[in-house]
Amino acid sequence: MRKILPKFIDDELKDHAREAKQPKAGEAFTLQTSTQSSVLLDNNNMSRVGTMVLGPAGAGKSTFCNSIISHMQTIGRRAHIVNLDPAAEATKYEFTIDIRDLISVDDVMEEMDLGPNGALIYCFEYLLKNLDWLDEEIGDFNDEYLIFDCPGQIELYTHIPVLPNIVRHLTQQLNFNLCATYLLEAPFVIDSSKFFSGALSAMSAMILLELPHINVLSKLDLIKGDINKRKLKRFLNPDAMLMIETDGMNQESNPKFLRLNQCIANLVDDFGMVQFLPLESNNPDSIATILSYIDDITQWAEGQEQKEPDDQIDVEE
Ligand SMILES: Nc1nc2c(ncn2[C@@H]2O[C@H](COP(=O)(O)OP(=O)(O)OP(=O)(O)O)[C@@H](O)[C@H]2O)c(=O)[nH]1
Numbered sequence: 001m002r003k004i005l006p007k008f009i010d011d012e013l014k015d016h017a018r019e020a021k022q023p024k025a026g027e028a029f030t031l032q033t034s035t036q037s038s039v040l041l042d043n044n045n046m047s048r049v050g051t052m053v054l055g056p057a058g059a060g061k062s063t064f065c066n067s068i069i070s071h072m073q074t075i076g077r078r079a080h081i082v083n084l085d086p087a088a089e090a091t092k093y094e095f096t097i098d099i100r101d102l103i104s105v106d107d108v109m110e111e112m113d114l115g116p117n118g119a120l121i122y123c124f125e126y127l128l129k130n131l132d133w134l135d136e137e138i139g140d141f142n143d144e145y146l147i148f149d150c151p152g153q154i155e156l157y158t159h160i161p162v163l164p165n166i167v168r169h170l171t172q173q174l175n176f177n178l179c180a181t182y183l184l185e186a187p188f189v190i191d192s193s194k195f196f197s198g199a200l201s202a203m204s205a206m207i208l209l210e211l212p213h214i215n216v217l218s219k220l221d222l223i224k225g226d227i228n229k230r231k232l233k234r235f236l237n238p239d240a241m242l243m244i245e246t247d248g249m250n251q252e253s254n255p256k257f258l259r260l261n262q263c264i265a266n267l268v269d270d271f272g273m274v275q276f277l278p279l280e281s282n283n284p285d286s287i288a289t290i291l292s293y294i295d296d297i298t299q300w301a302e303g304q305e306q307k308e309p310d311d312q313i314d315v316e317e
């Protein structure tokens, strides 16, 4: 593990991290990213495939990453998890690439006397200044499918453009065909007013990351007994205006927010991007369906076909 020693401590980063403990309203700061690395230059023409698993804290992202890896192993596909959460707990699957080998929230909190949020921001700023580390780690898995398990703090792509910068680096510098898989917890969104809040957070991720995007309603098993199939379908493929009219949102809402609710419903309707795929992490069918959508978006199969001639040359040699 690369330990954070005092000599690594960059004063500029330290100041940013300290400021982050007391953010000022509406303030964002620009990050300098390192884009130069020998690995990056060597592999400029290589097309890589992967998915960024995103969503609020506790939405089931790491569980989904593990389920999808397990499913891929069952069907004979190779894939690896890249842990981008410097505060991640150990899981039953090992991360192939782990940001905690570079820097971890625990170390930063201890060595720099920062709280968990300041430490998280410090970790990502440190990563952005040391992207050559990520390039080198990814360079070892040029042909492999990578699943990026991201942290749940929404401010990492709204307030501070950390994840958008990393995504840009992966797609533009490392030639990744990436898809964002955005998880929302079913028990949270299965109520019209909460649904719109979740839909807005999903749209915000889509707009800021500028990636092809699928939404997933996670932990479906937790609501199965409380909701019939017909109602569930209305959340998976929602008609926003109908939800406002029929679910009593108008009556329940404070009249002051009635127009706002209608505007949000209009916006969600206009974008037409808030369909959800159902996820039960322990149900292989549900995992297989989501993977097939991700594969369509990232054109994984086409990448495999392109690789075939090389494989044949290897065999003949
Ligand atoms: N019932 C049920 N529980 C789930 C499911 N997926 C995840 N969980 C549980 O939800 C909790 C959070 O899951 P994680 O996978 O750690 O969620 P996360 O989004 O990675 O969380 P952070 O990394 O902290 O943001 C854990 O207790 C999981 O066991 C699911 O499909 N069904």
Ligand SMILES: [Mg+2]
Pocket (backbone or CB within 6 Å): 061, 062, 063, 085, 088, 149, 150
């Ligand atoms: Mg996690």
